[in-house]
Amino acid sequence: MATIAVPIGTQAEQREAEAVRRPALSEYLRWSVDHKIIGVQYGISSFLFFLVGGAMAMGIRLELLTPGLDLMVSGSAYNSLFTMHGTVMIFLFIIPMWAAFGNFVVPLQLGAKDMAFPWLNAFAFWLIPPAAIIILMGYFVTPAEAGWTAYPPLSTLFSGDGQTLWALGAHLLGISSIMGSINFIVTILNMRPEGMTLWRMPLLCWAVLATSIIAVMATPFLAGALTLLLLDRVAGTTFFDAAGGGDVLLWQNIFWFYSHPAVYIMVLPGMGVLSEVLSIHSRKPVFGYRMVGLSSMGIAFVGFTVWAHHMFTSLQPELRIPFMITTMIIAVPTGIKMFSWLGTIWGGKIRFTSAMLFALGFLSMFVIGGITGVMLAALPFDIHVHDTYFVVSHFHFVLFGGSVFAIYAALYHWFPKVTGRMMNERLGRIHFVFTYFGFLFTFFPMHIVGMLGMPRRVAVYDPAFTQWNQLIGIAAFVLGFSTFIVVYNVIHSYFRGPVAGANPWRALTLEWATTSPPPVTNFIDDPIPYEDPYGYGTEAATAYLDAVDETFRNGAPASSR
Amino acid sequence: MNNNRNRTPSVSPAAVVVAAIFLLVSVVGINWFTSFVPAVLPPQASAESKSVDELFYVLVIIGGIVFFLIQGMLLISVIFFRAKSGDPSDGPAYHGNALLEIVWTIIPAGVVVFLAVLSFNVWMQNTEPKAMVNLIDGDEVKINVSGARYAWTHSYQTGRIDPDGEQIVINSGDRLHTYIGQHIELELRTQDVIHSYWVPAMRVKQDLLPGNPATGGRPTEIRFTPVRVEGETYPAAYPIVCAELCGDGHGRMTGEVVVYEDENQFLQAFYEPAIDAILNPPADPVLRGEIVIQQYICNSCHTLDSLGWTSRTGPSLNGIADRAGERVPGQSAEEYIVQSVWNTQAFVVPGYTEQMPAFGPDQTDANAMNAEQLYAITAFLCTQGEQSDCDSENQTTAIPAAIKTAFGLEVDITFGQGDGASTDSSEAPDED
Incomplete structure (x- = not known):
């Protein structure tokens, strides 16, 4: 034992006094500069928006049960519904949800007391509620109906005030995203504890670092595009109006220069989560740690060179080939990650926790999104399926099969740290089964209807596709229902779950070397990271974990609740 | 942080057996996948569709290998590497294998290079400009x-000349007529927002981009060559779909590509009758109006039972003649209809918004409509009702009078009625 670094000092009394207190619920409704409070604020609000966006998805599927208009009064009403669905899910759910986990976990993994700029952190969060109100308000005036991509001239000359509010809200969210990302970059590069080099940093931190670099570089382009859109809408400029010398492709180029990297903003943190969860729950080091970390950077870099594959049917034909090539190249770093994860669980001792199930679910679903991604990069085939349900299917495999599965994995994994209570594993498994199969049967058939000839964003479709859409609809309702299981599980476990203790998963990263939930200052003493964040399987690691358990054995007595 | 001395995960005989079984399943599975390829794609109605589908076939095989490889490794891991209950120990401290990592970087890189080259070849082959396009009766006809x-509107700028020396333009509405082996090259223009012209059976798609109308818009092009589909009866029709969100009626912005068996059938069933109808329109303005109104995009927004129109974006035209006289005080039914077609801003039916494009004599685009066409359409709409408000006794004077009042234009009501009949060329659409 003598050679083992014990993570925390010995001021046991102080620890007991501070550590066991769970923040009162009212603290979450107030301005707070504590990254843990802010993380939960991000998390709860994003999850509420997930429910809103999910309800809209149910409306979409309800409308599509028949080939005619029935639920909706008009095509426009349907258009505004999916416009809001996309906007809410992307800007108000997935992106801020990763800010939630990033905020809560990253400073803890770095052994830091808070983010580098706590006030900026809080300010970034508090931009979200007004932005959300502005965007949702737009739904009740003359709603935006140009899709989340808001292509002019549909979004400029042919739509109402809701589109202006949409652009204003998205603008605010972009500002929030930039501020949050600057904070992450500074925190990760400057606040690592002694002994934690970049190459000893947990992979979630790598992923958040790559994500934040993308967000800081790309989001200003969104801001630029939205500014021009707003000027066209309210100030009579003609940036996107051909009659006044403007160009509609200008919007597509700037918008996708942000929005393609934004896909990685939404997926990379999930990949970071996956590295954590797969390693910890199969008790084995991450296979090829350096390549997993570097591939995040590789994806971030190549991700900036592929945007115009979203414009394969509008771009000048001779410009399409280069973007096909870059798009295919990005499959390589993504493949490295997939294989490294398989190498991680291969030969391990897999614990089938709910977090692990969702991480494995990510692997098996995301690979389909990756395969269809390469198919879509193949220009001649893309020409056929561009703007069809094939694409809808592809990006849901990436953003639901990828991001949302990773969000669930992260929820089950870190819930004990956030609340001090374990989630119900049986309910977690039921939730997984419903989500997995509901998801698969909702989105896989969409490939087929797309190839057969059904375009996306239509309320009225060829009756030949009715049965496919009914199958998709029924599966979608199962998927929608599965969400209630996790909602119940979260609420139930918050009050009734078994006490978690400091390190229920016996993980080596630093967030587990403090009480659950952590005290306001995160650690009582400066924590000492274990030399390898994923060094499972050695006696030294086992001794370290035993020492953590020993230190916190009385950290959070059940009686204190 | 390296512990490579620790044992590598051992492979049990059972795992080998499972791997072998899985390999077999994969081979059968990929075969099974590919057998579905024709079932999940529309008919191969163009030369382009064949090469695109071949590319897709390769993508499915390679994708299938990746799919079964990864799902198989996952399945094996899940079955063989699950922790025994009550076993608190860790797995081996195995940090990686440089050779493996190089392999799974190089091989996918090689695969994507292969796919990029293959896609590039298919693309070059499909987009290669053809020597003779839109060949009809020996002429290259601009479409x-x-x-x-x-709505879509197709117009054929034929090489034929009418008795006035004007070029004959066939407007075939939402239908593109072609024949097997004709190299089609279409010039696409939008009148408002971005649309996307997609013919699933031909595997072609191209966006229509708004341009400056003063400089002739921003035309884009799309090319394909229809080919014979086994077991098809000709003429065969394949859907045209709008693939880019364009607003309320996006889902019903459809059309048809009508493919004839050969040029002869094309000429006899479509081309010559269409030219004949232009040169010799029915003398009865009502019958003429019924033809003319179907050459425009009215059906994309209006309902009219007698012609089978069902759209609800604009007000219904059923019984229009019964209401036309009462819409605007002081306006006769004829005056109201004439004004509603050409000066769409003048009166908007309560409950609707002003979305109707302006039709009129001054346009060079697909909405161009001369006074004679307006006269015929008005005559036809005057018959749509039980107790028409129109002056049906004096149709030939009442409608031209209304056009004269509203727009100051004379109408040649003898248009197309044989010898010497001519249009006032200043009013005809300016086509060059």
Whole structure:
């Protein structure tokens, strides 16, 4: 034992006094500069928006049960519904949800007391509620109906005030995203504890670092595009109006220069989560740690060179080939990650926790999104399926099969740290089964209807596709229902779950070397990271974990609740 | 942080057996996948569709290998590497294998290079410009497509000349007529927002981009060559779909590509009758109006039972003649209809918004409509009702009078009625 670094000092009394207190619920409704409070604020609000966006998805599927208009009064009403669905899910759910986990976990993994700029952190969060109100308000005036991509001239000359509010809200969210990302970059590069080099940093931190670099570089382009859109809408400029010398492709180029990297903003943190969860729950080091970390950077870099594959049917034909090539190249770093994860669980001792199930679910679903991604990069085939349900299917495999599965994995994994209570594993498994199969049967058939000839964003479709859409609809309702299981599980476990203790998963990263939930200052003493964040399987690691358990054995007595 | 001395995960005989079984399943599975390829794609109705589908076939095979490889490794891991209950120990401290990592970087890189080269070849082959396009009766005929919310209009700028020396333009509405082996090249223009012209059976798609009308818009092009589909009866029709969100009626912005068996059938069933109808329109303005109104995109927004129109974006035209006289005080039914077609801003039916494009004599685009066409359409709409408000006794004077009042234009009501009949060329659409 003598050679083992014990993570925390010995001021046991102080620890007991501070550590066991769970923040009162009212603290979450107030301005707070504590990254843990802010993380939960991000998390709860994003999850509420997930429910809103999910309800809209149910409306979409309800409308599509028949080939005619029935639920909706008009095509426009349907258009505004999916416009809001996309906007809410992307800007108000997935992106801020990763800010939630990033905020809560990253400073803890770095052994830091808070983010580098706590006030900026809080300010970034508090931009979200007004932005959300502005965007949702737009739904009740003359709603935006140009899709989340808001292509002019549909979004400029042919739509109402809701589109202006949409652009204003998205603008605010972009500002929030930039501020949050600057904070992450500074925190990760400057606040690592002694002994934690970049190459000893947990992979979630790598992923958040790559994500934040993308967000800081790309989001200003969104801001630029939205500014021009707003000027066209309210100030009579003609940036996107051909009659006044403007160009509609200008919007597509700037918008996708942000929005393609934004896909990685939404997926990379999930990949970071996956590295954590797969390693910890199969008790084995991450296979090829350096390549997993570097591939995040590789994806971030190549991700900036592929945007115009979203414009394969509008771009000048001779410009399409280069973007096909870059798009295919990005499959390589993504493949490295997939294989490294398989190498991680291969030969391990897999614990089938709910977090692990969702991480494995990510692997098996995301690979389909990756395969269809390469198919879509193949220009001649893309020409056929561009703007069809094939694409809808592809990006849901990436953003639901990828991001949302990773969000669930992260929820089950870190819930004990956030609340001090374990989630119900049986309910977690039921939730997984419903989500997995509901998801698969909702989105896989969409490939087929797309190839057969059904375009996306239509309320009225060829009756030949009715049965496919009914199958998709029924599966979608199962998927929608599965969400209630996790909602119940979260609420139930918050009050009734078994006490978690400091390190229920016996993980080596630093967030587990403090009480659950952590005290306001995160650690009582400066924590000492274990030399390898994923060094499972050695006696030294086992001794370290035993020492953590020993230190916190009385950290959070059940009686204190 | 390296512990490579620790044992590598051992492979049990059972795992080998499972891997072998899985390999077999994969081979059968990929075969099974590919057997579905024709079932999940529309008919191969163009030369392009064949090479695109071949590319897709390769993508499915390679994708299938990746799919089964990864799902198989996952399945094996899940079965063989699950922790025994009550076993608290860790797995081996195995940090990686440089050779493996190089392999799974190089091989996918090689695969994507292969796919990129293959896709590039298919692309070059499919987009190669053809020598003779839109060949009809020995002439290259320009075919324009106009997209407007929410209808397609195809027009053939034929090489034929009418008795006045004007070029004959066939307007075939939302249908493109072609024949097997004809190299089609369409010039696409939008009148409003971005649309996307997609013919699933031909595997071609191209966006229509708004351009400056003063400089002739921003035409884009699309090319394909229809080929014979086994077991098809000709003429065969394949859907045209709008693939880019364009607003309320996006889902019903459809059309048809009608493919004839050969040029002869094309000429006899479509081309010559269409030219004949232009040169010799029915003398009865009502019958003429019924033909003319179907050459425009009215059906994309209006309902009219007698012609089978069902759209609800604009007010219904059923019984229009019964209401036309009472819409605007002081306006006769004829005056109201004439004004509603050409000066769409003048009166908007309560409950609707002003979305109707302006039709009129001054346009060079697909909405161009001369006074004679307006006269015929008005005559036809005057018959749509039980107790028409129109002066049906004096149709030939009342409608021209209304056009004269509203727009100051004379109408040649003898248009197309044989010898010497001519249009006032200043009013005809300016086509060059």
